Amino acid sequence: MIHYHGSREDAESLAAELEQARPETTALARTDLLDPAARVELVEIAIRKFGGLDILVNNASTFYPTPLGTIEESHWRDLMGTNLEAPLFLAQAAAPMLRERRGTILNMIDIHARKPLRRHPVYTAAKAGLAALTLSLARDLAPEVRVNGISPGAILWPEAGEDPASRQQILDQICLGRTGEPSDIVQCALYLLTADYVTGQIIAVDGGRSIGW
Numbered sequence: 734m735i736h737y738h739g740s741r742e743d744a745e746s747l748a749a750e751l752e753q754a755r756p757e758t759t760a761l762a763r764t765d766l767l768d769p770a771a772r773v774e775l776v777e778i779a780i781r782k783f784g785g786l787d788i789l790v791n792n793a794s795t796f797y798p799t800p801l802g803t804i805e806e807s808h809w810r811d812l813m814g815t816n817l818e819a820p821l822f823l824a825q826a827a828a829p830m831l832r833e834r835r836g837t838i839l840n841m842i843d844i845h846a847r848k849p850l851r852r853h854p855v856y857t858a859a860k861a862g863l864a865a866l867t868l869s870l871a872r873d874l875a876p877e878v879r880v881n882g883i884s885p886g887a888i889l890w891p892e893a894g895e896d897p898a899s900r901q902q903i904l905d906q907i908c909l910g911r912t913g914e915p916s917d918i919v920q921c922a923l924y925l926l927t928a929d930y931v932t933g934q935i936i937a938v939d940g941g942r943s944i945g946w
Contacts (some may be wrong), residue, residue, distance in 0.1 A: 886939020908941025
């Protein structure tokens with residue numbers, strides 16, 4: 734089940750790629766995760782389509798700067814809504830089926846949940862909340878459901894991109910001296926989704942940046 738909001742073409746492209754590898758195993762659902770009813774509906778769609786639910790990956794996120802003095806309530810609702818509120822209520826909606834199937838939840842967090850990103854106080858707070866939520870859900874949903882998280886570092890540069898000097902400054906903070914690849918996140922995700930004796934853990938996939946800066 735692939736959820737999307739505004740990225741329809743990207744979602745359809747991914748679905749086509751997955752369908753080519755394994756026909757009739759993919760479904761698309763467009764919902765606004767800021768809508769409380771849509772979160773419940775998304776879980777229900779997945780269960781109806783596939784007859785159950787084994788894994789919930791909370792990956793949706795909005796990300797943009799909110800320098801102090803410019804923050805509006807709409808920024809708070811948007812950033813907190815996608816990065817913290819939606820994962821909580823999706824987990825709540827999915828919990829009964831995940832308990833029945835002894836499933837798992839994977840939350841995509843951010844290394845900046847521990848070391849704040851300048852000019853992003855609302856986003857940072859939301860991701861820090863998601864990190865705490867990951868640990869809380871791991872306790873509350875045990876022993877039937879495992880809950881873990883991944884905190885990516887510099888994997889892909891933003892589309893707008895930093896200037897070369899800013900990029901080099903980031904690279905200088907990374908112990909391995911380079912950015913990661915999407916496949917690095919995939920490898921960690923596959924481990925956490927199949928490691929039956931691991932719960933309540935958040936793994937930084939950042940090339941050592943969180944210890945190097």
